Amino acid sequence: MYKISHFLWLRLSGLLPGELMPDQSSWLFSPHQHMPLMAHRRACMIINRVRLFAFLFAVLTPLWIVVDILTLPDTLWPQLMALRLLASAAFTGLVCYKRQAGMLNAYRAMATLFAIPTVFYVISHLLLTRYSLQGLSAAISAGYAFLPFVLLAGFAIFPLTLLESAAFATPVLVAYGLAGLEHWVSGSWPAFSAEYWLLILITGVSTLASISQLVLMMALVGQAIRDPLTGCYSRRSGEEILALQFEQSVRTGTPLSLAFIDLDHFKQINDRYGHEAGDQVLKSLVKAISARLRRGDILTRWGGEEFLLILPNTDCQQSLQALARLYQQGLGTRPDGNPQTASTGTAERINDDCNNWQDLVARADSRMYQAKSSGRDTINCHASAHARPACAICCNYNQSICSTEKAPEQRAESVALG
Numbered sequence: 001m002y003k004i005s006h007f008l009w010l011r012l013s014g015l016l017p018g019e020l021m022p023d024q025s026s027w028l029f030s031p032h033q034h035m036p037l038m039a040h041r042r043a044c045m046i047i048n049r050v051r052l053f054a055f056l057f058a059v060l061t062p063l064w065i066v067v068d069i070l071t072l073p074d075t076l077w078p079q080l081m082a083l084r085l086l087a088s089a090a091f092t093g094l095v096c097y098k099r100q101a102g103m104l105n106a107y108r109a110m111a112t113l114f115a116i117p118t119v120f121y122v123i124s125h126l127l128l129t130r131y132s133l134q135g136l137s138a139a140i141s142a143g144y145a146f147l148p149f150v151l152l153a154g155f156a157i158f159p160l161t162l163l164e165s166a167a168f169a170t171p172v173l174v175a176y177g178l179a180g181l182e183h184w185v186s187g188s189w190p191a192f193s194a195e196y197w198l199l200i201l202i203t204g205v206s207t208l209a210s211i212s213q214l215v216l217m218m219a220l221v222g223q224a225i226r227d228p229l230t231g232c233y234s235r236r237s238g239e240e241i242l243a244l245q246f247e248q249s250v251r252t253g254t255p256l257s258l259a260f261i262d263l264d265h266f267k268q269i270n271d272r273y274g275h276e277a278g279d280q281v282l283k284s285l286v287k288a289i290s291a292r293l294r295r296g297d298i299l300t301r302w303g304g305e306e307f308l309l310i311l312p313n314t315d316c317q318q319s320l321q322a323l324a325r326l327y328q329q330g331l332g333t334r335p336d337g338n339p340q341t342a343s344t345g346t347a348e349r350i351n352d353d354c355n356n357w358q359d360l361v362a363r364a365d366s367r368m369y370q371a372k373s374s375g376r377d378t379i380n381c382h383a384s385a386h387a388r389p390a391c392a393i394c395c396n397y398n399q400s401i402c403s404t405e406k407a408p409e410q411r412a413e414s415v416a417l418g
């Protein structure tokens, strides 16, 4: 059974554009495990497309009023006209929708976009069934029944997971099913069943199109956010991630630590062994660090041989522990066989009392420079005046010495780390 489903999955995922990493297949089913950067970009895209869709509907919906006036009874078209104008106003409101990009806001925007035509469809259906229209009027009024088809086909322009597509399509399918109940009662159920089946087929095709868009987006985001040499996050995406993490840390009151890591004497490698050897050292450093990171920690290449490690939900002491572990297990090897060392400066949002992520990076950066000038191969998390004493630790791994500026009990702690 597993083999069959695996084979099927490979065949199906091969049909989708872009490359799909095996560990990303669950991303197509539910948004649960999407990384924050992906979720942010997807939310931006969904909100933009909702506006586009709403603009189109805001313009097209009132245009049909002319046809209604010319073909429908005088008692019916004014009601439909009022309905159309209301729907158009609601769509215009959506075009002006300006909220911060987040998946919750994206869902709200999409739900509103699909709710407007669904309500329009149900009310227009109730109005039209009160009249027994004939000839041209009947033909024109039949057009109203196609609205759910247009709506479900519209899913194709959004990058959605399977679960999301199902959640948005279900109310439309239910509304259409309820509106068609009387066809069953009046005996014209075969025609209605065929229509309903067509609706389900369109939903299936749109869902596949949405998932394909999601795959394409994942591939593009994946390429855009990675540093091509080392495979870790690029500086641009690092800044985006950091802005999101900082915002979340402020909102939830949780700590956020940064470690600014700069390789020591890296220029010598390039000068003595060539750029190729230098590149190799960078790659092995990223490999070494990535293998030991906690899920949720993010490594970004900030500059040539400078890396920024983002540690969400991690306080000063925990970040020092994590870094001590990285240093102890090694940061890779230089071409001459010696271990590669690095100078690191750390900062933490609450302890350092930083109001924005740029300040936090600047704090970690300046501590990294202090670490360089104090002999390299060092983690420097010297605290600011606001910091708790536990953070006033500076470890020099070359000399296996750790010193504290504050309480003696922290010395014991830092020696244990070193």
Ligand SMILES: Nc1nc2c(ncn2[C@@H]2O[C@H](COP(=O)(O)OP(=O)(O)OP(=O)(O)O)[C@@H](O)[C@H]2O)c(=O)[nH]1
Pocket: 229, 262, 263, 264, 265, 266, 267, 268, 270, 274, 275, 276, 277, 278, 279, 282, 303, 304, 305, 372, 376
């Ligand atoms: N091979 C390689 N070298 C790079 C890359 N990016 C930057 N560099 C080199 O990294 C070197 C950085 O040199 P410096 O800033 O003097 O730093 P350092 O030699 O590590 O000295 P300290 O930081 O003071 O220990 C420069 O020679 C850059 O050309 C890269 O992608 N590949």
